[in-house]
Amino acid sequence: MKWSVNEGGLSFGLSCRKWVSLGAKFDIGSPNEYFGDTSIHPAKACSQTKGVNVMQFIRYESFRQYLKLYPITSLLIAINVVMYILMTIYGSSTSLPTLVHFGAMYKMDAASAAYLNLPTTPDVWRYVAAVFLHNGPYHLLFNMFNLLVFAPPLERTLGSIRYTLFYLLAGVLGNLASYALHSDVFFGVGASGAIYGIYAAYIFMSFFGANRLDPSSRQTVVTIVIIGVIYSFVVPNVDGYAHLGGFVAGFLLMSVLSKRPSLRS
Secondary structure, three states: OOOEOOOOOOHHHOOHHHHHHOOOOOOOOOOOOOOOOOOOOHHHHHHHOOOOEOOOOOOOOOHHHHHHHOHHHHHHHHHHHHHHHHHHHHOOOOOHHHHHHHOOEEEOOHHHHHHOOOOOOOOOHHHHHHHHOOOOHHHHHHHHHHHHHHHHHHHHHHOHHHHHHHHHHHHHHHHHHHHHHOOOOEEEOOOHHHHHHHHHHHHHHHHOOOOOOOHHHHHHHHHHHHHHHHHHHHOOOOOHHHHHHHHHHHHHHHHHHOOOOOOOO
């Protein structure tokens, strides 16, 4: 999806003038070539940056602007943080009993499930709940940082309702893939499946979508995915199956959503 800045407007539903008025700056390749160190009049910015590609994953919004522009992403981050606080109050976010109590995914034999007083097959609600749980502060911060930076453009692209469905389905299908592909005992939590779904949406837009990502954004996403795949299957205690499931789900979901006429361009 190419951000070609002109009077017709930026992608993701923001007009050029509105974007500049909210404090965004444009990466035009040469430092301060047009703008210097201060903001200029929106009309001048829109005329001078005509045809310039804007890096999509640099966040210049203030806190208030971010909440206004990306309400669903803000809500998702808030839910994750609240769940982390509740788990910490209840026991510990790194405690297996606490994680299971709040909705962690799992797979185990009948004897182990009986010992923990759990059904052998996890309840359906866990496929959703586990997306909002994290094992320790570093797990939470890492995923929330990625959500904070990378999710906003997709929210603007899909709109609030479709973006919400996309995020939840990518997370749930990532958990479903994890459950199906694990042959051993496992417990799983985290938003990574949904986040990898977001990465996959950008990969689809980069190479198959009618609207393409700008080169800088495309290179960023491809690099992150490559590193993420290596990380998922090399580092211990990382649920690579959930990442893979979320990625495949995100790619397929975006291939369907991109054909709908109401997709913002």
